[in-house]
Amino acid sequence: MGWYEPRRPRADLASVLACAWTARPTGRHRLVPDACMDLLCIWRDHDPVVTPDIWLCGPERTAWTFELPPVAVAVGVRFRPGCASLAFEVDASSMLDRRVRFDDVVGLDAADRVRAAIAAIAGIDGLDERASAFEAALAPWLRDVDRDELAFVDSMTDLLVRSPRVAQSHLATTAGITPRHLHRRLLRTFGHGSAMLGRQLRFQRFLAVREQASDAATWSLAELAAAAGYADQAHLSRDCRALTGLTVRNFLDQWFPTFPDMSDPFKTAAPLVATMGR
Numbered sequence: 001m002g003w004y005e006p007r008r009p010r011a012d013l014a015s016v017l018a019c020a021w022t023a024r025p026t027g028r029h030r031l032v033p034d035a036c037m038d039l040l041c042i043w044r045d046h047d048p049v050v051t052p053d054i055w056l057c058g059p060e061r062t063a064w065t066f067e068l069p070p071v072a073v074a075v076g077v078r079f080r081p082g083c084a085s086l087a088f089e090v091d092a093s094s095m096l097d098r099r100v101r102f103d104d105v106v107g108l109d110a111a112d113r114v115r116a117a118i119a120a121i122a123g124i125d126g127l128d129e130r131a132s133a134f135e136a137a138l139a140p141w142l143r144d145v146d147r148d149e150l151a152f153v154d155s156m157t158d159l160l161v162r163s164p165r166v167a168q169s170h171l172a173t174t175a176g177i178t179p180r181h182l183h184r185r186l187l188r189t190f191g192h193g194s195a196m197l198g199r200q201l202r203f204q205r206f207l208a209v210r211e212q213a214s215d216a217a218t219w220s221l222a223e224l225a226a227a228a229g230y231a232d233q234a235h236l237s238r239d240c241r242a243l244t245g246l247t248v249r250n251f252l253d254q255w256f257p258t259f260p261d262m263s264d265p266f267k268t269a270a271p272l273v274a275t276m277g278r
Helices: 083-088 102-106 108-119 128-142 147-162 168-175 179-190 194-212 221-228 233-244 248-258
Strands: 004-007 017-023 027-031 037-044 053-057 064-068 072-079 099-101
Touching: 017 128, 037 083, 037 108, 037 128, 053 102, 053 108, 072 083, 072 128, 083 128, 083 147, 083 179, 099 102, 102 108, 108 128, 147 168, 147 179, 147 194, 168 179, 168 194, 179 194, 194 221, 194 233, 221 233, 233 248
Parallel strands: none
Antiparallel strands: 004 017, 017 072, 027 064, 037 053, 037 072, 053 099
């Protein structure tokens, strides 16, 4: 049982959400870019009245660390890549490396209704009920996502998961638009162009390979890199340093003992790891 506990989202919201989660984030933690955006609700545990802050966390370009007081608790949802911008009709590129109050995204009245849903069950000790209430309060936004836009997001994400180095011209042909139009649309929905998206999704694939392989501890870094779609171990090392600020070995030593679930294998419509064959 870790400080962060993810679970699958409600079935009717699974096309938009990667997971819902609860957390008691004591200590210092490093968050790594994963092409996703989170909406989180955080407050001080055991407050007689729950008055949470709600933040929409934009897409990241590099890792960042945070530390909260021991009494802080949180519930949240992680959006599948590109989906938060569709749900809340925001330009993801304007959210890069930012945490924005939910009030500024949907308006004070709407944000207050979400806070009220959490406050209504403030007496419950467990976080799971609050997480469910949070998810339910967000459902009106999440169920109304444009299906055509969602199909675009799914196709781009899945192509980049399968082949992170796919040419932008191929992505544009698949989407039926020009490369320039594609770039603008990627920035608006994901916050990143195809090169950064591919880099982040490939690194998530590396984490999934490392986590899901029963004998991964016996694999060399070169073997892990090849299984995740890197050209070679040096390619993995460069991307790891750029995304996490650490060497691969240092990152893995810190990552899996403290935050093993951030490589959630259900971020995309298609599995990050199709097979575990060597």
